[in-house]
Amino acid sequence: MQNITDVGHLTDDADEGEDKIGEAAKREKVHPMALAESYTRSYFEDMDKLNCVRPDISPRASGHIIEQIELVKTLLEKDYAYEVNGSVYFDVSKFRDYGRLSGRNIEEMMAGARVEVSPDKKNPVDFALWKKAEPNHIMQWPSPWGNGYPGWHLECSVMSMKYLGTTLDIHGGGLENQFPHHECEIAQSEAANGVPFVRYWLHNNMVTVDGQKMGKSLNNFITLKQAFKGEHERLNQSYDPLAVRQLILNSHYRSPLDFSDAALFAAQSGYNKITETVKAMRKEIEQVKNCELDAEVAGQLEQLKTKFETAMNDDMNTSVALSVMFDLVRLSNKLLQDGNATAQTLSAVDDLFSKLGGDVLGIIKEENLAVNVADVLHVDDVVNVVITERNEARKNKNFTKADELRAKLDEIGIVLEDTPEKTTWRMK
């Protein structure tokens, strides 16, 4: 399950805009829900390309306002929360374990606090469960405390409770959300339910670009779409989505992940090597005769499988698991080079590739193994090779050859058109 946070806390401050651009922006402004929807779709597109399995449930925060209000009521009843001026805050002083996940304690935080504290809060570390909406706040709902919107952390508690129960086995998320977001989730959920909220937290480390944090203000932001297309000044080329996936798998989830052109290039090279090997394997299997499975190879495969599983069972050590893919690559290519492996032996290798590299790591994808020349080649570049060759012939008055090239292209539906400056082409 994965949440869609569509309760934007957007403030409509466009009322001041009197110039034409402001007017136009106002006129064409889309509804916040439409904005959330377009980001959601874009996100799923990227995740599909990365070959991520879609969640069974993608609940939306805006669809669970009632449940969120109910949780606020419960916390008020249990005296873990208090209402001030139409807002409801969680009283952190009543929840002993606050800060345990991130190793902080409330006293230290208050001492080190350099934040301006809302006058409504009893305690600077208290956090909002429900916030009163100003009139210009776009998304707001009626509640027992007046019009408002749910607090920053509430949706996660409420939706996980509804669909997964009061205790989760695993909760994922970025390390940057450990405090305060996950800490607040724990406080809300455990205060309400009286049972542990999460058994295991999986916090992945930061993503950096060329060693610096990825941030809009630093202008080093690379979106997945840009990486897939290579349309970014920091990137020298486009990268296969699964090569990006491989780069992510190359490091452990708890280590910082550096996103650089060099790292992407390395991942792409390695990814190509794996894919090409599997392709060659498939091709060979069809041409080779059926006979017994080589016992020695079978034994090696069993060892590699064990190595892979041991690594994955060790807190998802994908880096070591990925190295098993390269062990398989070497084994495969040796078998191909020797040329006397049976179809059974090669199939056994191919099978392990599909299971470990396909089902588990997700970097081997059936549809990417089909050789589709039209998709791979850029037709324009190919035709231009012929055009250059033909123009060389024309320059040398070798019109027989030039006409021959033009006729051959014509046969496959490509028409050349000569102008004094250059030659262009189009489909017939």
Next chain:
RNA sequence: GGCGGCGUAGCCAAGAGGCCUAAGGCGACGGUUUGCAAAACCGUUAUUCCCCGGUUCGAAUCCGGGCGCCGCCUCCA
């Protein structure tokens, strides 16, 4: 300022007290192969893990102190 994460070869990155005279990938170089290439295969590429102390028979791994990078502590989730 407080809390947390990280610092391993040219680059990416595992390893978390003895199997480490440190996986794997990329790159580079040499070889096999090839008409020449490409691909593939074989080999080489960190006596040392940011620095300085300490604990230990033994430390990249533990402890103390530095230095550097990053995140959170404010809006947003």
